[in-house]
Structure formats: C-alpha cells, structure tokens
Amino acid sequence: MSRTTGALLVVGDVVTDVIARHRTPLSRATDTAAEIRTLPGGAGANAACWAARSGRREVRLLGRVGTDAADWHERALRQAGVRPLLVPDPEAATATVIALVDASAERTFLTDSGAALRLSPGDWSAALLDGVARLHLSGYLFFATQSRETARRALRDAREAGVPVSVDPASAGFLTELGVDRFLAAAEGAEVLLPNADEARSLTGRGEPEAAAAELSRRFPLVVVTLGAAGALVAEGGAVTVRVAAPRVRPVDSTGAGDAFTGAFLAARLAGADPARAAEAGCRAGAEAVTVVGGRPPDLQRPLPAGA
Numbered sequence: 001m002s003r004t005t006g007a008l009l010v011v012g013d014v015v016t017d018v019i020a021r022h023r024t025p026l027s028r029a030t031d032t033a034a035e036i037r038t039l040p041g042g043a044g045a046n047a048a049c050w051a052a053r054s055g056r057r058e059v060r061l062l063g064r065v066g067t068d069a070a071d072w073h074e075r076a077l078r079q080a081g082v083r084p085l086l087v088p089d090p091e092a093a094t095a096t097v098i099a100l101v102d103a104s105a106e107r108t109f110l111t112d113s114g115a116a117l118r119l120s121p122g123d124w125s126a127a128l129l130d131g132v133a134r135l136h137l138s139g140y141l142f143f144a145t146q147s148r149e150t151a152r153r154a155l156r157d158a159r160e161a162g163v164p165v166s167v168d169p170a171s172a173g174f175l176t177e178l179g180v181d182r183f184l185a186a187a188e189g190a191e192v193l194l195p196n197a198d199e200a201r202s203l204t205g206r207g208e209p210e211a212a213a214a215e216l217s218r219r220f221p222l223v224v225v226t227l228g229a230a231g232a233l234v235a236e237g238g239a240v241t242v243r244v245a246a247p248r249v250r251p252v253d254s255t256g257a258g259d260a261f262t263g264a265f266l267a268a269r270l271a272g273a274d275p276a277r278a279a280e281a282g283c284r285a286g287a288e289a290v291t292v293v294g295g296r297p298p299d300l301q302r303p304l305p306a307g308a
Contacts, residue, residue: 006133007058008051008266011124011154012044013116013140014063014073014086015095019255019293023103039294040076041097042116043170044138046256046295050263050285052081053297056270060085062128064119066094080296087123089115105251105290117144124150126157134270135163136262139170142186143178152186159189166192168262169199176202184219192269193220194262200225209233210240224279226261226286228254232279242276246283249291256295261286 022034048061062085065073070088077084095116100108119141129135135158141147158165167190169175175183180203187193193216195203200212200223209225210233217223217235225233229251234242264285268278292298 005057006270007060007131008048008056008134008136008270009060009062009128009132010044010048010051010136010138011062011119011141011151012047012136012138013042013095013113014040014045014061014065014077015042015097015116016069016073017041017097017099017255017294019099019101019253021101021253021293025102026100035293037293039296040073041256041295042095042138043140043168043256043259043262043295044136045073045077045082046259047136047138047168047263047266048082049077049080049296050260050289051267052263054264054267054281054285056267058131059083060128060132062119062123063087064089064115064123066092066115069094076296085128087119089118092118099253099255101253101255101293105254107253107255113140113144116140117147119147119150121146121150121153124153124157126161128154129158129161129163132158132163134166134266136166136168136266137187137190139168139183139187140174142167142169142183143171143174148186155187155189164191166190166194166262166266168258169193169195169203172196172198172202175199187220190220192222192224194224194226194258194265196226196258197228214239222275224265224275224282226258226282228257228286231283232261234275234279236275242279244276244279244283247287249287251290253293254290255293257286257289259295260289260297 261282265282
C-alpha cells in the first residue's frame, strides 16, 4: 500500500470544550467577565480535523464518547471530513475541558477525562489498520491504565503490520503524574514523537528545548518539538537537524495549536514531505489555529446546536 494513498488513523480523545476568554485576571470569590463558547474539541479529534483540512483524503478517528454528546461529536467530525469510529459509553459522560484563556491567548485547562480514557482493548481491533498508512496516538490515552493498554495494543499491531506510528505526549502535567519512565516505556516503538517544549523538558529533565529534542531523538527516530510562536525543532539521531520558524500572527486562543501542527505535519508526511517541509506545514496550521477560538479549523469553529 502506498503511503501517499492510505488513510491516517487517529486513536485519541474526543472532548467537549468550554472555552472562557477573560481579558482581566481572574477575580477570586467573585465574578470575572468572559466570552464563553462550547465547541467540539479533543487533542486526537482536533488533529484528525486539521489533517483532513490539510488535504488528507481519508482520515479516521477512533475514540470513546458518552451517549450524552455522541451524535453531536459525530456530526462535527463528519462536517470536518473525518470518518468517526466513535464508541458510545453508557456509563461515563463525554470528556469535558474548561479552557481558561487569558488576554495573552495562553490557556489553562480544567479536565474531566470522562469516557475518553475508558477506551478499552475491546474497542480496538487490528482490522482497523486495513487501508491505513499511518497511526497516530493521542498521548492522553497513556494516562489511564485501560486506555494505555489499548494504545499499546494499537502500537504493537501497527508495528507488526508495518504501519508507522506517531505519539503526541499531550500534557506536561499528566506526564509528571504518570511518571516519565512509564510513559516512555508505553510509547516505545513509535517512529515519531511530537511534544511541545514543556513536554520535552518533562520527558528529559533538560531545560533547553534543543537539548531535550536531541536527547529524545536517541530514543525515537524522529522528534519534532513545537515552540509556539518560535516555531519548531526537528531532531534525528541525537541532534537537532532543522529549526523551523512560525508565521507571525495576532493570537486569540492557543487552544489546539499543537493539535493543528500535528494534523498538518502528519498530512504532509503522508503526502511525501520530508520532516522539515512537514514541520513548516505544521507551523502554518498552528499559526492559523491561534487566530480563532477553539481547536478546530476556522471554517468549522462555530457552535453546533445540540438538536441539529
């Protein structure tokens, strides 16, 4: 199967985002004015949508959602050009994230993982790799025992099938709670690691992103560290090989910028781009993402009526 014609399969989180943009610092024990929107999100789902937006003809997403919002999320994914493979959970609600976005566009997350981390080995089948040219795993799956086992099975089956795997570590805070060694052991065998600078520091203990990227590339064949407005680093074989600049934009909301980078990067790699060109595509998508509210492409960032 040609890498340029096969599908991208993303296994990850589908989340309902409640995004609160506040122009002034939070006032404890009283009100703070904010603009609040409820939008479809999730690192895995966002990355899938950006990959489809970036020209990947077939993008699939496996994730677990609560029955409370399954139809809503499925419609949003289909609207984005993503084929949803959603598993409804009758016991847990859909994951929800409250994103507090300050005047600098920096976001702080309050996360209720809900059904997302209940993705079980029974939800996975090696047959899901049929027609797939690349598998991407959202790092959030690694932060709970059940979903971590599912991610490990998917990674193992992909390697046996000759399908390259990428992993996004997802959260510096959750990495610390899980333990770096446990995460690295679970992600072993991935071809590409896509951390942001904070995640790279957490995974290595190195203060400088360049040093962290170089160290991680001794464990993973290709490491791409995103640096926000400063662009991205590409590292291979124990050394940083490329530094890519990001377009200058006026940021509104940094929610999902890394997911946009990931989706566009993977779409470019599947289209035949080398790591540097793929990182450039990722930086362009990330820069576009921060100019809109929420983690999905601009033409998709409008609330979906629950009854539609």
